[in-house]
Amino acid sequence: MNDPASPSCAARSAPDAYMGFLGPDEIGPCLSQLWRLAPDDAARQRLAGLGAATDAPAPDAVAFQALLGQSLPKIRDDALHAALKALRQ
Numbered sequence: 363m364n365d366p367a368s369p370s371c372a373a374r375s376a377p378d379a380y381m382g383f384l385g386p387d388e389i390g391p392c393l394s395q396l397w398r399l400a401p402d403d404a405a406r407q408r409l410a411g412l413g414a415a416t417d418a419p420a421p422d423a424v425a426f427q428a429l430l431g432q433s434l435p436k437i438r439d440d441a442l443h444a445a446l447k448a449l450r451q
Contacts, residue, residue: 399419399423399429400419408448
């Protein structure tokens with residue numbers, strides 16, 4: 363196999379963190395923080411299904427939407443991105 367012609371050609375194989383996405387070790391804590399801030403039980407159930415740790419909730423709809431908005435562009439996994447995008451209001 364030939365080496366990519368330019369750095370941008372190799373971007374698909376670059377590590378998530380290098381490309382500005384959340385790494386595997388960052389996704390879990392992000393989901394857990396979203397779960398704690400989730401404004402309702404439906405959102406909490408969906409996030410728990412995605413692997414969020416479920417401890418004591420502290421609902422804050424504004425902070426939830428802000429964190430969700432900051433996190434979405436950093437999620438590389440298409441299925442996870444779609445599931446989180448469905449939580450936007």
